[in-house]
Amino acid sequence: QPGGRTLARDSYRSLVNLLDEVSRTEPGTDFGIPDLPERVYASGFEFVEFTADETSGAQLADMLSAMCFRMERKHVTKSVELWRQGAINIVVNTEKDGFAHSAFLGHGPSVCDMGLRVKDADQTVQRATALGAPDFSQPVGTGELDIPAIRGVGGNVVHFIDEKSDLHRVWDIEFEPVAKTKATQPAGLRRIDHLAQTMRHDEMQSWLLYYISTFEMAKSPIVNVADPSGVVQSQAIESPEGEVRLNLNGAVGHRTLAASFLEDGFGAGVQHIAFQSDDIFETSHQLLKSGFPSLTIPENYYADLQATFGLDDDLITQLRRGNILYDRAAGAEYFQIYSRPIFNGFFFEIVERRMGYAGYGARNAPIRLAAQSKTQSVKEVQTQ
Known part of the structure; x- marks a missing residue:
């Protein structure tokens, strides 16, 4: 029974991890568990x-x-x-x-x-x-x-x-x-901001336990993301200084884009990688010049954005021109650009965080999912 094996493995991992934590805080205790190095700081x-x-x-x-x-x-x-x-x-x-x-x-x-x-x-x-x-x-x-x-x-x-x-x-x-044939001007992408792994909802606890027992990582509260055809649960975990951020996305039901990714890729895996930029507008300018296939964001999103946050016309124009999504929380700002999906629904994201923004733009996820769903539908019609 695969489910039984998973439960047994998770139970073992959870128990050994707990006993290891207790033995570190209570010197002299001996639970007979393997001698474990400390949880790992991934930098x-x-x-x-x-x-x-x-x-x-x-x-x-x-x-x-x-x-x-x-x-x-x-x-x-x-x-x-x-x-x-x-x-x-x-x-x-x-x-x-x-x-x-x-x-x-x-x-x-x-x-x-x-x-x-x-x-x-x-x-x-x-x-x-x-x-x-x-x-x-x-x-x-x-x-x-x-x-x-x-x-x-x-x-x-x-x-x-x-x-x-x-x-x-x-x-x-x-x-x-390799020999350089031509100089490529960078688009200002600095590092990997986060990596998103999609799995069945009932696998999420296994993945979470694996990461937080092995690595020095903290988890954020689970967020429910509305997909056009259902719900996806998202659990963010990250290292203390945010050097490694992971999003675990659990597909609920069978009709969501996340579930489609699992079906096309025959199981759980990385569905998107986000790169961090220091200047989203400079990056957007370079991407436009290089022919980057950005995900088309609907016009009404920007009207709603202006009404919600009171953004000025110039900023809205810049956001619209680059298909850039925006969020703000407690004075901190977040900017997102998505690629169109490529093989099996995989895609890239480019983000900029300002003033210590710590989230992932959850309020924009339904917009992104609807835009991806529309792109997928167009592709299916073209291939029929």
């Missing part, structure tokens, strides 16, 4: 890796180019590319064997791996596996690094990069620079 995303074939890989390359990423390096022996902008590393893997290819066969083009920056990669794996996470390894070629990793919930892989060894030099050791 950022080192990379996100996509698995693709030639067709979807070209589609992804077009989208990355439209966001002004540069393909900077290629793996010395494999069909793997490194695309970069700011502190963002996007890996595109079109290998015909290995874990990434297996992930492609199982889920289609998708995020198959992510790397987190940690203080000690080996200790991170030690804690995660002691709490029941399966470790992960695959054959390492000549000159390649054996990067510590585990399997996350849903079968994706999480690698850990530290500076205690050569791990943080992986891009110099395993990859070689």
Whole structure:
């Protein structure tokens, strides 16, 4: 019974994590549990890796180019590319064997791996596996690094990069620079702001427990997001300084866009990645010049926005021109641009946070979902 195994694993993880916390606050207690390193402080995303074939890989390359990423390096022996902008590393893997290819066969083009920056990669794996996470390894070629990793919930892989060894030099050791054909002006994307993982609603607790027992992360209250065809529950978790933010989105029912993503991708996975900009309007200007396929936001949204927040005409014009969504809370502001969906409903987001805005623009989610639903409907009509 898969459900029984999941319950047993979650119960074990929860119990060991609780006993570990008690033993740290009550010296001298001995519960006979494995000797665990402390919860891990993840200080950022080192990379996100996509698995693709030639067709979807070209589609992804077009989208990355439209966001002004540069393909900077290629793996010395494999069909793997490194695309970069700011502190963002996007890996595109079109290998015909290995874990990434297996992930492609199982889920289609998708995020198959992510790397987190940690203080000690080996200790991170030690804690995660002691709490029941399966470790992960695959054959390492000549000159390649054996990067510590585990399997996350849903079968994706999480690698850990530290500076205690050569791990943080992986891009110099395993990859070689490519000749630049033309200069690409960046769009001001600095780092990964957050990553959103979509799953069945009944899987959410497993994912949440996995993250907060392994990593030093806090959770926010669950938010119900209205999809045109139902409800999606969203749970945000993040590291103490916001270096790693994750949104866990649980699909309720079978008709929502989140449920459609699960069906198309044959299970849970990363549905969108948000990049952070320091100046959303400069970024928007560059994106317009580079042909970025932004999600079209309906005109009435901007009229409602002006009425709600009393924004001046010039700002509304700028927002409308760039298909930019806006939110404000306690004087802090948030700006969002979405790409149109690509394979299996995956999409990118670009955000700017001002004055310490801590949320994710939940009030805009129904607008985004309705716009995506409309885009999806148009695509379905065109392919019939």
